[in-house]
Amino acid sequence: MKILNLIDSLYAGGAESLLKNFVIEAKNYPNFKIDVCTLYSRNVYKEDLLKNGINLYDLSLPFKYDFSGIFKLVKLIRENSYDIVHVHLFPADLFGALASLFVDKKTKFIFSEHSIYNRRRNFKLYKPIDIFVYSRYKRIVCVSNLVKEELINYIPRLVSKVIVIKNAIPVDDIKEDIQKIYDVLFVGRLEKEKGVDILIKAVYEIQSKQSLNLKVALVGDGSLKSEYKKLVKYLSLEDNIKFLGIRRDVEKLMRLSKIFVLPSRYEGLPMVILEAMANRIPIIATKVGGIPEVIEDGIEGLLVEPESKDELTKKILYLLNNPSLREQLSKNAFEKVKSEYSIQSYTQRMLKLYEEVLSEGS
Template identity: 30%
Template sequence: MKKLKVGVICYPSLGGSGVVATELGIMMANKGHEMHFITSSMPFRFLNAHPNMQFHEVTIEGYSVFKYPPYDIALANRIAQVIESEGLDLLHVHYAMPHAVSAALGKDMAGSDIGVITTLHGTDVTILGYDPALRNTVRYGINKSTIVTAVSESLKQDTINLIDPNKEIRVIYNFIDEETYVPRDAGTLRSDLGILEDEKVIIHISNFRDVKNIPDIVKSFHEITKTLDAKLLLVGEGPEKENIIKLVDELNLQDKVIFTGKRNDMSELLAISDVMFHLSSKEAFGLVLLEALACGVPSIATNVGGIPEVIEDGVNGFIVPYGNIDAAVEKGLLLLEDEELYAKFKRNGFITVKEKFHSSGIVDQYEELYYEVAGK
């Protein structure tokens, strides 16, 4: 079949959507498709040397007439330029706002009838969708798309309930790079971080926003340390970090909680971890949960959003009610102290990744969509 030229619009950050968009681009490039990333900076994990991947930077000029630089307009302009200069067959945008809106405008500017696939990742619906001032804009971006996908059944339902679009929404799950996220030897990382041989390790990875509910993780960990020796790895940065540090100090956990900052050795960090805690109040999918399962780390996670579509309660981890610290502590101790149960969850986690979320099957689903949209 014809190899396609695909324009990709995403956030070039370490967030889940940017990672998935880039990994998908890499795998599509490996299949021979030309992938053109139109973003404000080079995406994380972008393979600059790959002959089938190109980066088109969105530059924003500052003008005194604007209080804030108009990124969405600059993006639309760059999309129009790349549609024309590269002869794109379709656009794949990640997030309805602003990316799908900018794609619609860029198409018009280029006088093109190019098809647009919009993938919803969560924030554009579960946060912006609650804002009456933005809901219509999100709906506009979705309705202007040719095909819309969501990363979980939960997000699909939230979109229908909150946004009420006139487009069908198809569910295509997230995936991970199975070559990166595997059980591995982490070398001296454990001792480098000051973790003793007999200590259990609980890990949390996020962007430290309020929605991640990290205080409940710290409080749960505090209770767990009353029963067994453990360390808590908090991996990431974000606006809630200072509040978390304050709570750690109040609970006198300074010697037991390790703030690693942003890291690019996630699989090694997971290799030295026993359990992941992920107690979010909202989560469209929870990519880190899938990464953890692939590395042999079960999770204690909340019953919100798409999390139960990744973590099956009592099979590859435990699901607890949001805000219920006692339940999180109970399940965490059960998993950390029962070696037979732990081994079972670990095996089941590998099965979940292979059978439900393997990249090959999910990339094939996207490729079918690409040909469907390019043929319209």
């Protein structure tokens, strides 16, 4: 079976990391040949794919809505006679839907919905476009139960084609005892939905009212990076908060940090939560999206309300001052991610889905 996975880019994000891990794991199944295609040339994970013998095609589109990419995509699908085209993220879903109109009907299209929310849902004019886009996919794979619920609430007619296959990661049993460098670590896009501003303000509260001299690392990039840097400077936190940019050693940084904080305003099922669990770093996260499906408050991590700077401040102080609790939370989280969110199980389910979709005919 020949499959093409289409995604905007292989930039450092959760969907991109999941795709990378999946196609590498799928190399263990010789009956499936999986290639990857990106719309844009921002491929952080390019070398990981190439060294594992995975074909990577780059359409090298110069801007987001360069619809000449549809013809490049159609040509690629035809030349390689793909059985399945598996699409991730927007606007790749739009490109995939339009390409499906111009290829042989034997090629089946499926889409992975990675988020609980997108801005298009706020505008009625976009809904007919979304209805058309989703109609071109045989299955829509949601990364959490809540993502599924919200999508069906948005377009009820999709109920028969939506399934849930939860995010997953490779899990390594090796445990290292490393001297901690950072008190708090954040990994994610520097965008409003991730709530980095709330974390910065919580750090300010701790610095202004406690004797702790926090060391905080912010890993990632985004459109609000300069704004967040200005906020850090305004609050005189330059010595406490470091912007580390895009990093390829996130797992090591997790092992070098005491706690991981994800103060998101909304989420799907963030891969970075699973990565933190697998790397045995205790977690504080907000009660949004699929996070409560993975973390039970007080068992695998601590949960806070979104937008609550005060609650986040209290939980950071509480966890930093309780090393035994940090150890117990990280142990519980590791056991859970190992048993329920392994990339091996995810890959088996996804390959089975490919077989099911292909067996259904047109």
